[in-house]
Amino acid sequence: MSTPTPPSQSQQQGARIVQQQTDDTSGPGPEVMAADTLQGDKVLNSQGEDLGTIEDIMLDVGNGRVAYAVLSFGGLLGMGEKLFAIPWRALTMDADRKCFVLDIQKEHLKNAPGFDKDHWPSMADPVWASQVYAYYNQQPYWQ
Numbered sequence: 001m002s003t004p005t006p007p008s009q010s011q012q013q014g015a016r017i018v019q020q021q022t023d024d025t026s027g028p029g030p031e032v033m034a035a036d037t038l039q040g041d042k043v044l045n046s047q048g049e050d051l052g053t054i055e056d057i058m059l060d061v062g063n064g065r066v067a068y069a070v071l072s073f074g075g076l077l078g079m080g081e082k083l084f085a086i087p088w089r090a091l092t093m094d095a096d097r098k099c100f101v102l103d104i105q106k107e108h109l110k111n112a113p114g115f116d117k118d119h120w121p122s123m124a125d126p127v128w129a130s131q132v133y134a135y136y137n138q139q140p141y142w143q
Contacts, residue, residue: 035059042099043071043091049106055083058123065141067123068132071102073109082114085123087138104136112136 035057043051052073060067068085092101102109112135113128115121123129133140 038069043086043102044099045106045109046101046103047105051102051104051106051109052081052084054100057088058085060123060141063142067141069100073114081117083117083120084109084112084114085121085132087133087136087141089141090136090138 041054052071055072056070058067066088071084071086072081
């Protein structure tokens, strides 16, 4: 059995991972992790501004892929918060800081297509899903 070769940047299907210390090989992560361990992780932009937290990670079960991460932004104690479907490839996992980085201005995020916890969109709707991926300048994973 051969060892899998890491994908090149152009072949990468998922979130990028940045990490300074790579000598610790104990336990899972950061390459393979349980989705629930990422829930609640902070999301920052490139300027270090807090954009919210990872609420959920949604799977495209039929295709065996991560469809998107749900980012929770704003509100207080779960009230008035807005949720955003963030294409998985738009995120960078910073393993050292234990957070994700989304390269987007805070104002741009505020204007992004979002939803609330009681009215989730259907990612199976190709029009909506394509608009979300285009907003974050990402090629849809299903193409």
